[in-house]
Amino acid sequence: GAVVSQHPSWVICKSGTSVKIECRSLDFQATTMFWYRQFPKQSLMLMATSNEGSKATYEQGVEKDKFLINHASLTLSTLTVTSAHPEDSSFYICSARAGGPGNTIYFGEGSWLTVV
Amino acid sequence: KQEVTQIPAALSVPEGENLVLNCSFTDSAIYNLQWFRQDPGKGLTSLLLIQSSQREQTSGRLNASLDKSSGRSTLYIAASQPGDSATYLCAVEVDNDMRFGAGTRLTVKP
Numbered sequence: 001g002a003v004v005s006q007h008p009s010w011v012i013c014k015s016g017t018s019v020k021i022e023c024r025s026l027d028f029q030a031t032t033m034f035w036y037r038q039f040p041k042q043s044l045m046l047m048a049t050s051n052e053g054s055k056a057t058y059e060q061g062v063e064k065d066k067f068l069i070n071h072a073s074l075t076l077s078t079l080t081v082t083s084a085h086p087e088d089s090s091f092y093i094c095s096a097r098a099g100g101p102g103n104t105i106y107f108g109e110g111s112w113l114t115v116v
Numbered sequence: 117k118q119e120v121t122q123i124p125a126a127l128s129v130p131e132g133e134n135l136v137l138n139c140s141f142t143d144s145a146i147y148n149l150q151w152f153r154q155d156p157g158k159g160l161t162s163l164l165l166i167q168s169s170q171r172e173q174t175s176g177r178l179n180a181s182l183d184k185s186s187g188r189s190t191l192y193i194a195a196s197q198p199g200d201s202a203t204y205l206c207a208v209e210v211d212n213d214m215r216f217g218a219g220t221r222l223t224v225k226p
Contacts, residue, residue, distance in 0.1 A: 034213060043205060043218040044160075057212075093159060095214070102147040102167075105214055110159040 003027055004096045006108035013115055018082045021111045023094030029074035030096035034105070035067075038091040050077055084115040118143045118210045122217035129196055130225050137191040137220045139206035144184050147209040151180050151191050154203045154219070163204075164191070196224045 003026040013019045023033060032051050036044040048064075050056035050071035058064045068080040077096075081088050093110040097103050119142045129135050139149070148167045152160040164173045164180040166189070172181040179192040189206060203219040 032212065036216075044207075044216045046213050046215070049213055091157075101209065101212055104165070105150075105209065107152075107160045107162070112157070 004094065004106045004108040006094055006111050008111060009109065010112035013084055013113070015085055015115055016083055018080055019084055019113060020078055020080045021092055021113070023077045023079070023096065023108050025075045025096045025106070028098045030098060031074065032097045033071055033077040034095045035069060035079050036093045036095070038093060044093060081113065086115045089113055089115045118208060118215045120206060120208055120215050120217040122206060122220050124220055125218065126221040128223040128225065131196060131198060133196050134192070134194050135196055137204050139189040139191070139217055141187045141208050143210065144187055145210065146184065149182050149189050149206060149208050152205045152207065154205060160205070198224045198226050200224050
């Protein structure tokens with residue numbers, strides 16, 4: 001099946017710094033990518049949806065200036081957590097889809113972010 | 117706004133037992149419903165995908181049903197094994213995103 005890869009798998013950063021997480025579709029062109037956040041023992045919460053070449057659409061309550069999402073190509077989307085704080089520590093998962101709604105969505109392996 | 121609920125939140129069963137996990141959603145206008153497995157600290161593993169026009173899907177010991185009109189899906193696991201211990205998430209695809217339930221944490225005791 002299709003593969004979506006995230007990098008890094010885990011990262012530790014200091015409070016106040018920025019960290020970037022990459023999401024790549026390895027064998028298909030992802031017209032839409034999604035970013036989720038999952039806190040321990042909780043479910044996945046959608047943060048934003050991005051279409052290639054367009055600005056991301058953020059869910060209510062997600063700060064777009066803090067969580068910068070770039071989807072500059074059909075195979076790569078990046079999530080940058082700016083001025084990270086310990087409360088941003090979480091598991092971040094991306095997913096990608098070729099084509100429109102109803103087509104299969106493939107998930108990355110997730111990235112653990114710890115802010116110290 | 118679509119809301120997805122999973123019952124029970126946690127389940128512990130002895131090995132060999134058959135079990136059913138439940139998922140309900142508030143808006144029947146879905147493209148599909150998917151069941152995932154998530155092991156602690158790991159990403160998602162897709163188990164079964166049911167398109168909105170389908171009633172069920174089967175894979176090995178797993179069977180998932182979908183009743184779109186009532187907003188319900190069940191995941192049936194036959195002859196449970198300790199290796200089935202994980203969190204099971206259901207998710208529905210609507211419009212332009214996928215909405216997840218909170219999951220059921222399953223423990224199968226040897």
